[in-house]
Amino acid sequence: MQSNFDQASCAIELKHMTKAFGDFKANNDINLKIKKGQIHALLGENGAGKSTMMNVLSGLYQPTSGDVFVNGEKVAMTSSKDANNLGIGMVHQHFMLVDDFTVIENIVLGAEPTKAAGILNLKQARQKIMDLSEKYHLEIDPDAKVRDISVGMQQRVEILKLLYRDANILIFDEPTAVLTPSEITELMAIMKEMVQEGKSIILITHKLDEIKEVADECTVIRRGQIIGSVLVKNSSEQQLADMMVGREVSFKTDKTKSKPGEAVLKIENLSVKDSQKVERVKNLSFNVRAGEVLGIAGVDGNGQSELVQAISGLEKSSSGSITLDNQNITNLKVRKVTEAGLGHIPEDRQRFGLILPMTVSENIALQSYYCKPDSAHGVLKYNYMNEHARHLIEQFDIRTSSEKSETGALSGGNQQKVIIAREVERNPKLLIAANPTRGLDVGAIEYIHKRLVDQRDKGNGVLLVSFSLDEILNVSDRILVMHNGENMGIVEASRTSEQELGLMMAGTPLDKIKKSKRKVADK
Amino acid sequence: MNTMTILMTIVSTTLIYASPLIFTSLGGTFSERGGIVNVGLEGIMVIGAFASTVFSISFNETFGAATPWLALIVGGICGLLFSIVHAVATVNLRANHIISGTVLNMLAPAAAVFLTKVIYDGKGQTPIIQQNMSTTDIPLLSKIPVIGDIFFSNTLVIGWIGILLAFASWWVLYKTRFGLRLRSVGENPEAADTLGISVYKMRYSAVLISGMLGGIGGAIMSQAITLNYNVSTIAGQGFMALAAMIFGKWNPIGAMFAALFFGFAQSLSIVGAYIPIISGWNDVVFKVAPYLITIVVLAFFIGKSTAPKADGETFIKSK
Numbered sequence: 001m002q003s004n005f006d007q008a009s010c011a012i013e014l015k016h017m018t019k020a021f022g023d024f025k026a027n028n029d030i031n032l033k034i035k036k037g038q039i040h041a042l043l044g045e046n047g048a049g050k051s052t053m054m055n056v057l058s059g060l061y062q063p064t065s066g067d068v069f070v071n072g073e074k075v076a077m078t079s080s081k082d083a084n085n086l087g088i089g090m091v092h093q094h095f096m097l098v099d100d101f102t103v104i105e106n107i108v109l110g111a112e113p114t115k116a117a118g119i120l121n122l123k124q125a126r127q128k129i130m131d132l133s134e135k136y137h138l139e140i141d142p143d144a145k146v147r148d149i150s151v152g153m154q155q156r157v158e159i160l161k162l163l164y165r166d167a168n169i170l171i172f173d174e175p176t177a178v179l180t181p182s183e184i185t186e187l188m189a190i191m192k193e194m195v196q197e198g199k200s201i202i203l204i205t206h207k208l209d210e211i212k213e214v215a216d217e218c219t220v221i222r223r224g225q226i227i228g229s230v231l232v233k234n235s236s237e238q239q240l241a242d243m244m245v246g247r248e249v250s251f252k253t254d255k256t257k258s259k260p261g262e263a264v265l266k267i268e269n270l271s272v273k274d275s276q277k278v279e280r281v282k283n284l285s286f287n288v289r290a291g292e293v294l295g296i297a298g299v300d301g302n303g304q305s306e307l308v309q310a311i312s313g314l315e316k317s318s319s320g321s322i323t324l325d326n327q328n329i330t331n332l333k334v335r336k337v338t339e340a341g342l343g344h345i346p347e348d349r350q351r352f353g354l355i356l357p358m359t360v361s362e363n364i365a366l367q368s369y370y371c372k373p374d375s376a377h378g379v380l381k382y383n384y385m386n387e388h389a390r391h392l393i394e395q396f397d398i399r400t401s402s403e404k405s406e407t408g409a410l411s412g413g414n415q416q417k418v419i420i421a422r423e424v425e426r427n428p429k430l431l432i433a434a435n436p437t438r439g440l441d442v443g444a445i446e447y448i449h450k451r452l453v454d455q456r457d458k459g460n461g462v463l464l465v466s467f468s469l470d471e472i473l474n475v476s477d478r479i480l481v482m483h484n485g486e487n488m489g490i491v492e493a494s495r496t497s498e499q500e501l502g503l504m505m506a507g508t509p510l511d512k513i514k515k516s517k518r519k520v521a522d523k
Numbered sequence: 524m525n526t527m528t529i530l531m532t533i534v535s536t537t538l539i540y541a542s543p544l545i546f547t548s549l550g551g552t553f554s555e556r557g558g559i560v561n562v563g564l565e566g567i568m569v570i571g572a573f574a575s576t577v578f579s580i581s582f583n584e585t586f587g588a589a590t591p592w593l594a595l596i597v598g599g600i601c602g603l604l605f606s607i608v609h610a611v612a613t614v615n616l617r618a619n620h621i622i623s624g625t626v627l628n629m630l631a632p633a634a635a636v637f638l639t640k641v642i643y644d645g646k647g648q649t650p651i652i653q654q655n656m657s658t659t660d661i662p663l664l665s666k667i668p669v670i671g672d673i674f675f676s677n678t679l680v681i682g683w684i685g686i687l688l689a690f691a692s693w694w695v696l697y698k699t700r701f702g703l704r705l706r707s708v709g710e711n712p713e714a715a716d717t718l719g720i721s722v723y724k725m726r727y728s729a730v731l732i733s734g735m736l737g738g739i740g741g742a743i744m745s746q747a748i749t750l751n752y753n754v755s756t757i758a759g760q761g762f763m764a765l766a767a768m769i770f771g772k773w774n775p776i777g778a779m780f781a782a783l784f785f786g787f788a789q790s791l792s793i794v795g796a797y798i799p800i801i802s803g804w805n806d807v808v809f810k811v812a813p814y815l816i817t818i819v820v821l822a823f824f825i826g827k828s829t830a831p832k833a834d835g836e837t838f839i840k841s842k
Contacts, residue, residue, distance in 0.1 A: 060717070081719030096714035098707050099832060109707050110718030118700040161718075 010072060011036045011169050011200035012057060012088075017066035019052055026052040028224045030066070034169070039191060039201045041215035041232070043208075043244050045441045047399070047411030049224040050204045051093075054171050057202075058090040059083035070169070089162030090171040095154050099147035103140050104129060107161050125164075132163045136190060136197075152183040159190070170194065171202045176210060177439055188214050206244070206441040208237040220244050245443040251474075253449040256457070258477040261290035264341075264429045264461035265311070270320035272306045272485075280306040282485040283320070288430060288461040293452060295476030295493065296465045297501055303485035304465045305347060308434050311463075312344045313337040325429045338367060343428030345419050345436050347465075349412075353419040356408030360400055361389035363407050364422050396421040397447070413444030420451055430461040437471060449475050469498055483507045527672070529797050534673050535658060536793050538682035539747060541786020543568065543740040545685035547764035548771065548778040549692050550736030555773055556696060557729025558709035560620035560835040563609050563627030564737045565761025570605045571598035571741025573635040576752040577642065579652040590654035591746045595681070595739050598746075602738015603731050605631070610730040614723055617837045628761070636754055648753035656681060656747040681743055689779030696775065705729055709831035712838040722838050740764065759814060766817045772828045781820075788813040 012034040019027040026049045034040045044050045055061040056068065059077035067074055070086045077083050083090075097106050104122055107129055113121045126142060133140055138156040146154060155175065162170055172191070176184045191201055191214055203215060211218055211232060218235070220227040220243040227243050241249040265288040272281035280303040288294045298304055309315035311322055313334040321330045325341045332340070346352035354363050365374050365385045373384050389403035398417045400410055407418060416436065423431060433452060437445040452475055456462050466472050472479055473493060481488040481504035489510020491500065503513055547564050554561040561567075575598035583590045605627065612623040639649055656679070664675040696702035707715040708725040716722050741757060749756045763785050770784075771777025792809040796802050 058717075079719060080717045084719060090717070092717070096711070096717045098710040098714055100710050101703075101707070105703060109703060109715070110720050112700045112703060114700050120698055120700055120703060 009036055010034060010069065012202075013069040013072075014053075014056075015067045015069070017053075017056065017063045017068065019056055019061055020064045025224050027056070027063075030221075030226055032219060032226065032229075034200060034202060035217070036200050037195055037198055038216040039195055039203055039214050041203045041205060041211040041218040042221060043206060043211060043218055043240060044221040045206065045244060045411075045443055046413045048221050048244075050221055051173060052224075053221070054090060054173060054202070054204060057083070057171060058088060084165055084167070087166060087168040088171070089165060089167035089169070091155065091158045091162065091173065091175055093173040093175075093177065095158055097146045097154055097157060100145065102143050102145055103149070103153075103157050104142045106146055106157055107164050111165055129160060129164060132160055136163065136193060138163075138190065151178050152180070152186070155179065155183075155187070168198070169200045169202070171204070173204045174206075175203070176205065176207060184210070208240050208442070211240065212237060222246055241442050244441070249442050249446055251442070251446075253446070253453055253474050255453045255475075258292045258456065260292040260477070261459065263287035264290050264325055265463065266321075266323040267311075268321045268323075270307070270310065270322060271318045272303070272310045272315055273318050274306060274315075279318070280485050281310065281317075284482075284485070284487050285320075286480055286487060286490065288463050290429075290461055291456055291459050292477040293456050293462040293464055293475055294490075295472040295479045296463065296482055297469060297472045297479055297505060298467070298482035299505055300467050302482045304482055305434070306485075307482070308344075308347070308432055308463075308465055311337075311432060312342060312346075341429035343423035343426060343431040345416075345423055345431070345433040347434035347438075349416055349419055354407050354415055357406060359404045360393065360398070360407050360410070360418055361386045361403040363418055364389045364392055364403075367422055367426065392421040392425060413440045413447075416440060416444065416448065420448065424451060424455060427458065428460065430463060431455050432463045432465070434465045435467060436464070437466075437468075445471075469501060472501075473498070481505055481510075489513075529794070531673055531677065532797065533787070533790065533794050535678050536790035537783060537787040539658070539679050539786070540789035541783045542679055542682040542685050542747065543743040543760055544764045544767055544782035544785050545682070545689060545740075545779050546743065547737045547740030547761060548767040548782045549685075549689060549775055550733035550740065551765050551768040552692065552771075552773055552775050552778050553696075553705070553736070554729050554733035555768065555834050556709045556831055557705050557726050558712060558831060558833045558836060558838070559609070559613050559726055559730050559733075560624065561606075561609065561730065561733050561737075562621055562624030562762075562765065563606070564624075564733070564740075564764055565757060565759070566624075566627035566629070566631030567602045567605055567734055567737035568741030568744065568757045568761045568764075569631035569635050571602040571738030572745040572749075572756050573631075573638070573649075573741075573752045574598050574601035574738070575742035576649050576652060576745045577638075579654060579746065580650060583652065583654045586654075588654060591652075591656040594652075594746050595656075595742045598742025599735045599739040602741065603735040606730050606734020606737070609734070610727050613837070614726045614730070617839065620835050632754060632757075635752065639752060649751045651751045652746070655750050656743070679747060681747070685782075686779060689775045692775035701728075706831070708838070709833055712833055712836070716838070716840060722840065726838070737761070737764075759817075763813065763817050766821050769828050769830075770820050770824050773830060785813060785817065788816045 010033050014030050014032040017027060017030040018025060030053060042050050052061065056063050059080045059082045062078060075086060104126060108125045113124045115121050129142060138160055140153055140156055141149060175187060179187060195201055205211060215232045217229060218232050218240060219229040222244065268285050270281055270284045271279055274280050296304055306315060310317045313332055316331050321328060327340050329337050329340050350356060368374050369380060373381060375381055386403050393400060393403055396417050398421065399414050407415060436448050452462050452464060464475055476493045478490055479493050479496060480490045481501060483505060488504040491510065500513060504510060547568055551561055551564055575594035578597040579590050579594045586593055609623050609627055612618040613620050643649055658677045658679050660677060661675040661680065665671045696706060704720050705725050707720060708722045712722045744760060745752050745756055767781035767785055768778045770781035791812050795809040
């Protein structure tokens with residue numbers, strides 16, 4: 001979809017740009033026009049090639065073939081400095097900040113104003129920075145060290161870094177992934193303001209609602225190729241999602257009514273203290289039944305992580321009991337808990353779920369390497385492990401070049417699939433999934449939700465912990481809300497509302513809500 | 524000895540033994556602030572000590588009283604040249620910093636002893652140098668009553684230069700563009716790279732500065748303390764300097780004070796016999812003290828003191 005307009009009105013234009021790594025074309029024959037003074041969204045699944053394209057635009061990669069035009073002129077950038085000089089700057093997904101430096105030092109680094117003999121002149125810089133900060137409503141604490149400021153402020157520092165260098169074309173790589181909802185709203189407002197000042201913005205994201213809110217145009221990229229560009233106001237979220245994934249995506253998980261059986265997990269009066277001896281889970285009791293998904297809703301930091309760690313054996317409980325499939329697993333070692341029938345999709349997949357430098361096949365064997373047929377007499381049977389991994393890669397649609405690839409090289413969604421393959425394949429009595437879709441695109445989310453429901457339909461219990469209410473409401477059969485380590489009440493997913501859950505998440509117990517409802521009804 | 528003389532002796536010997544440590548620990552600070560762990564300081568000191576001794580013996584008639592000062596410069600240059608090995612290995616060839624440093628430490632003493640035998644007819648050590656770096660009174664300052672006597676009389680001038688250099692180093696690291704960039708590649712080289720700073724260039728500077736300062740540190744050892752080069756001229760001072768750097772929290776001024784403390788520990792073997800309470804102790808205690816104190820200090824501080832974030836990490840520029 002190409003439109004005709006004057007080249008000079010393009011901030012950036014890519015013509016037949018291809019970037020290959022060996023045989024693999026991360027970007028294949030890309031043609032793209034970014035108009036001046038607009039927010040142009042770039043939408044694509046994890047690993048679609050968005051970041052590669054942006055690294056070409058910010059001078060970190062050089063294209064294998066094709067041309068890059070900036071403000072209508074053909075350019076050849078060989079370093080980020082070149083991009084800088086052309087007024088292109090990028091806010092990286094993982095902030096590029098020096099934790100030990102102050103905000104000001106971070107902003108000026110590489111473009112420091114100096115007096116004679118290279119002596120820093122931070123006073124001069126401070127004036128310019130504070131002016132920019134005021135103009136664009138980017139509130140910062142100039143003398144605080146970056147390690148002491150909030151993630152939101154760190155991002156504002158990143159933006160100021162670009163503005164300080166007079167950047168006119170700003171690239172945001174998944175800027176909202178780390179922000180809280182209010183910070184996201186703020187960022188959206190700042191982006192709109194910058195565009196009004198005549199700057200051009202490229203927004204890389206896979207969050208459709210953000211695109212709908214701020215972007216003028218949206219280009220969809222899939223497997224390194226451009227699928228098409230559309231005007232955002234003329235297209236729906238559903239259309240965008242379908243273009244991105246290449247098939248129709250359903251936001252709602254199909255599932256039949258649950259047929260719950262006996263309780264597979266019984267938690268009785270459980271209390272857990274963290275390493276600072278603060279009680280994070282307080283006298284909690286609930287059951288997860290076979291054939292149901294129990295969702296645990298709550299704001300981050302209300303004891304959900306500690307609860308999961310206590311069940312999986314990673315953390316000791318201070319009192320109470322945990323029974324899994326009629327076995328008491330309270331304070332048992334992790335392996336014993338696993339063998340008793342627990343599958344665990346941990347919250348932080350890269351830290352707790354996988355060993356990134358090891359191969360996919362080794363990661364798949366992590367729960368079973370010590371017994372037959374993965375090993376015999378302490379010697380690993382790689383032939384069997386690889387064959388088994390190949391089988392699971394196909395069954396779970398893990399996109400990797402081979403079972404011997406380094407797991408760290410996979411995209412986030414595919415890394416999560418490796419964990420799911422490993423955990424689900426053992427058919428555990430209870431599967432715990434802690435924020436299983438965080439940071440993943442709609443296609444991967446849909447897939448993971450389906451797998452969780454499958455597990456339920458096989459007659460096993462699923463405990464889903466999530467900070468996303470949409471996810472909880474979509475997948476769970478019953479919902480328990482945790483607040484400050486306590487159980488606020490359990491509701492049927494089909495008979496509750498976001499409002500009711502919201503009240504409970506804010507600390508109002510369910511019986512209190514019911515009582516006040518009854519009072520209203522009585523009057 | 525009266526209290527005054529004891530005090531004078533302690534201060535003077537402390538500074539003598541601390542001087543090599545001050546220079547070398549400042550070198551270590553520069554290197555590690557730039558993200559390159561330099562355990563090769565010991566080897567670099569050996570090269571500095573050896574080269575300066577050979578220079579002094581060969582040219583003392585030409586340069587006279589200026590010889591020891593020129594010898595320090597020669598030691599610094601040779602240390603710098605030797606440290607190129609470490610820079611190439613760690614920056615370009617992505618070698619493990621500890622391994623590369625260990626290579627320097629194994630290479631240097633062997634090379635120095637071998638060259639000693641070649642140059643001085645098969646002897647295991649060099650002759651004694653003729654023009655050594657001796658203690659003097661610092662003009663004007665030594666005239667100040669009491670303080671002048673304790674601190675500035677009969678003292679080693681290079682030690683005071685080292686103390687001043689620590690403050691200057693702090694200023695360079697924290698107040699100049701060069702320092703900001705050097706520290707940025709030690710904390711987050713990827714971030715520095717995206718801002719157009721050449722990580723390789725900065726890291727080379729860091730290692731070469733440490734080579735030069737380590738070389739000078741080694742040269743002070745032979746020019747002011749042992750007065751010749753033999754295998755035990757440098758016996759752990761490089762590691763003590765590293766310990767001083769950690770104890771000083773990778774801050775030049777902190778490192779300097781830590782070096783003074785270790786210098787005091789080393790001076791105990793000389794002045795311990797004169798300090799009233801401990802004078803009766805066995806000589807061995809004083810000899811062992813500096814090493815023991817180093818270990819104890821490291822055991823207690825190495826966990827609490829935080830290194831630059833990317834210290835010891837290899838930076839690979841993406842293409």
